[in-house]
Amino acid sequence: MSIEEEEDAPLINSDQPNFFSTERNLNSIMGRFLNPDKQRMSKWILDMPRIWRLYDRVRGIALSRDRFQFIFKYEEDLQEVLKTGVWTQDDWGVVMERWVEDLPPNYLMFLLIWLRLRNIPVNHYTQATIKSIAKCVGQVIEFPFDENEAQSKDYVRIRILFDVSKGLRNSKEIQLPNGSMVKIGIDYERIRKRCFQCQRLTHEKPRCPYLPSVASISITLLLVYHLISALVV
Ligand SMILES: [Zn+2]
Known part of the structure; x- marks a missing residue:
């Protein structure tokens, strides 16, 4: 056996207590x-x-x-x-x-975040409506809300578990039973920087993998140019 092969053999870690x-x-x-x-x-x-x-x-x-x-x-x-x-x-x-001894595959993939939801329609200012909106962002963990108590803030707090592989949404549009649309504003407590392109927490905008490439912008411009030329002729 060569020295390289010898060095390549894995070191077997001891099962003695002082190795754990x-x-x-x-x-x-x-x-x-x-x-x-x-x-x-x-x-x-x-x-x-x-x-x-x-x-x-x-x-x-x-x-x-x-x-x-x-x-x-x-x-x-x-x-x-x-x-x-x-x-x-x-x-x-x-x-x-x-810490857990056997790390599950989704370990360190979630953040516990307090959401602030704004612009909840007055005729639907209920626990059920607010919870269903929050579920669009993540799993609801905590919701200290009582429909019968005074609400002194212009937003409702609800705590969710957020999957950090996703981007944060700044709003969620909901359609009411009468057909009208309402945009609910969503803020995230204690979150500071994020990508302003895809809203993910993992990089800045200049490094965003979801930025439209220069090539795809050029192709779009070229198509628009041909379309306009065809219409003019
Ligand atoms: Zn991004």
């Missing part, structure tokens, strides 16, 4: 940056214990350019951080979830 970090991971969260090109891992790891006001009760580990882990001393601190839902580094989103 499972015990330590029980009180930890895993996370990933949504736009790692614009986010700084070392700053995130060093700044967050102070921003969370947890100081020596938590420590971060940079696992890769975009993945990290935070290990907490106390369960309640971990819960408090997750409860906030959206955190950002350099204004771009960060997804975090509690």
